[in-house]
Amino acid sequence: MTTLNKPTIWEISDSDTEVDEESRSDLEFNDSAKDSRVTNVLVRPPSDERDRPSPAKKRRSKEEIEADKEKARQRREAREKHRAAKEREKQEKRKQQQKRKEAAQHLNSLKPENYLKCLTVCIDPALLQQQGCDVLLGTLSSFDWRYSIQQQPFTNSITWTRDVPQQAEDGEGTVAEDQLVQLLSPSEFLDVAMSVKKMIDNEGEESVCPIMKGLNQDAGKVATLLVTLSQTEYRRHALGETFQSKYGGDIEEILVYLQLDKNISVFFVDGWQEVTDHVCAVTKSLSKRPLKQLTEQSELPFCVDGSWASGVRVEKDGCGLKQVWSKQIQQLNRVSQATASCVTATYPSPQLLLQAYKAASSEEERKKLLADLAVKGEGKDRRVGPEISTRVYRCLTAHNPELVLD
Template sequence: MTTLHNPKTWDISDSDNDGDAAQGDLKCTSRAKLALAPPRSDGYERPSPKTKRRSQEEMDADKEKARERKEARERRRAAKELEKEEKRKQQQKRKEAAEHLNSLKPENCLKCLTVCIDPALLQQEGSDILLGTLSSCEWRYSIEQQQLPNSITWTRDLPQQGEDGGATVEEDQVVQVLGATEFLDMVITVKKTIDSEGEDSALSRNAVKVVTLLVTESQPDYRRCGHETIQSKYGVENLDVDEVLVYLQLYKNMSVVFLDGWQEVTDHICMVTKSLSKRPLKLLTDKAELPFCVDGSWASGVRVEKDGSGLKQVWSKQIQQLNRVSPAVASCVTAAHKSPQLLLQAYQASGSEEDKKRLLADLVVKSEGKDRRIGPEISARVYRCFTTQNPELVLD
C-alpha cells in the first residue's frame, strides 16, 4: 500500500547519504525564500482578489467632494476675516468717537483756540497786560490785521481730516476796544443817522458775528461825568447815549461794556476765551430730541432700554408735562391706555366730540386718602393735546 506524504515534509531514510540530506534541506530553504520574497522589481504585481478597481464616476465624485470641502473651508475663512475686519472697524469708530469727545473738553478746546489781535491795539498803553496774560496761560495768540479796527477775534482748529490737515474756522465773537472819546464820537454819528433815518454803512448789521464794544478810559465816561460836562464838551446828552445803546443792541447786534483800563479788558478777553472753549461740548450735550426721555434725576427722566423697558414710564412722564396733572393721574391714564396709539384709537372709536372730551373723566385715581375721578377738565385738556392740529392752541 502506497503512503502519501505532506509535500512540505521531507523524509530521509537512514540509507540516504549525506549528499541527499543536504540537497533536501536546500530545496526546503529555497521554497521558503520564494514564499517570503518581496514584489518583483519590474513593477508587475498580481492584483489581490479582494481589491476592487474604482470607476471613473466614483473618482470624479470624490474629487467633487474634496473640492466642496475646500470651498467650504475657504468660505469659513473668508467669513472669519470679514468678521475680524468688521470688529476692527467698529473698534476704530469707537476710538475715533472717544477721541472726538475728548477733544471737545474745554481744556483740550483751549489748545485749539487762537486769539487774533489787531496790531493797532498794541500801540495803546497797557496792552502788554493782555499779551502777558495770554502767555502765562499758555494760550495761542497771533498779531494780524483785523477787518474791524482795534478788534480781537478767535479762530478754532478743527480735527485733522485726511492728508490735507485740519481746517480753521472763525468764531462768531468779535471784541472791539474803544476809548471813551472814540465811543462818544461814534454816539454822535449814530445819533445823526437815527435822526435822519438813514443807514450807517460802517455799522451794518452782521447776522453771523456778535460784536461787543469795550469802552475804556472811564473819563469822560457818560455814567460818571455830569450832564453839563458831556453836553458842553461833546454836545451829547445822556438820553442820546441810552438811545444809541438800545439802537446798537437791537438793530446792529452790538453790545457795549464799560471797563476801567486794560486789566478789565484782559479779564473780559479771558472770559470770552473760556466760554468759547466750553461751547462745543455744551452744544453736543444740548442735543436732545425728546426732553422727557433724558436720563437724570434733575430732569425726572427715564432710561429706555433696548428691550423697550421704560417706555411705560416715558408715557407717564409725557402726560405729566400738562399743567396740574399729577403722577397719580398720569398713572391712571397709562393704566387704562397702555400707549399713545391706543389712546388715539380710543378717541377715534368714540362717538361725538363731547364723548371724546369726557373719555378719561370717569377714570378713578387712587390716592392715599380717598379715591377720586380725573374729571372733565383734565380729560378735555388731554384730548386737545393729542388731537389738535393747531400748534398755537392754548390747552388751559
C-alpha cells in the same frame, strides 16, 4: 570450601569518556535540529497560500469618482468661506477698534484744556500803541495761550481762530471763530450811539458810522464793544448825561437796541485789567463750547422713549395736552395734583379758562373764579380756595415777567 565470586570491576578508560561526550553532543545537535524544523513548520505559511495571487482592487465607476470630486470641492469651498468669514470678522473688528480709537481721540481733543491749544488770540496792531496793552500780552503768555499780532478787519479789535487739521490736505487749516471784541473810547461810543439813534428815529435807515457799517456787513460775528472808562459807574452816568444833553436820547435805549436788534453787547470797563479779564473769559468760553455742543446734540443713553423727568408725552393727535395743562398748574407753589386735576376737569384747556376770565365782570370776580371748585381727595372734601385761585389768575394774565405770584 565454598568459593565466593568476586564482583567484576570495570575500568573506564579515557577513550570511553571521549566517546560518551561525543554521543551526548550528537544528541544535543539532533534535538536542536528537530526544534528548528518544528519552528520552521509553524512560522512558514503553507505553499498554497504563498503561491496564491493577491486579489485585484475593485474599480470605481465614473459617477463615484465625480461624487468624490464634488465632495472634495464642497469641502474646499466651505473651508475657503470659513476662512473668508473669519478674515472679514477680523477686518470688521479692526475697523471698530479704529473707529473707537478715533472717537476717543476726537473727544479728547474737544476737552477744554486740549482745545485751548488750538485757539489763537488775534490782536490788532493798533492796540499795541495803547498804554496798558502789555497787561493783556503778559496774561496770555503766563497761561501759555497762543496769540498773534496781525491786521484785523476792525481797528482796535480782537478775534479768535482755531486750527482744523482735517480741513487742510497739505497741513493744518484755520477757521475764524464768531466772536469779536472791539475797544472804543468814550467819544467813539458817542458816535455809535448817535448813529444808532438816527437808525431808530428813521426806522431802518442805514448807519453812517464806520463802526456800525462794518458790524452790519459782518453779520456772522457776535460783537462786543468794550468802552474804556475810568471810575466806571460815575463815568457811565456822565456819558449818559452827555448823550442826552447833546443828542436828546436815552443811552439805555441805545444799549437795548444794540443787544436785541444787532446782537451787539456793550460793556463799560475800567482799564486794561478788565479788558484782559473779558478776553480771557471769552477764550475759556470758546474752549468749552465744542464739548458742550456735542453733549447737547447727542442723545443720552439713559433717556428712554416715553415720559421722563415727570414730563408728559404729547402725541400728534393732541393726546396728552390735558396732562401738560395739569402739570403747568402744579408748578405753582403749594398746588397739589388733586387741585390741578380739579381745575383741568372744569376748564380742560388754558384757552377756556382765559375765556372765562374775559367773561367775568370785575377783577375781583376773576380772582375768585376758581375758589369754590371742590377738590376731591382721600380725606374730607375741600375747596381750591381764594389764594390759589388768585395765583392761577395772575400766572395766566400778568404781563410783568418779574411779578411775584405769592
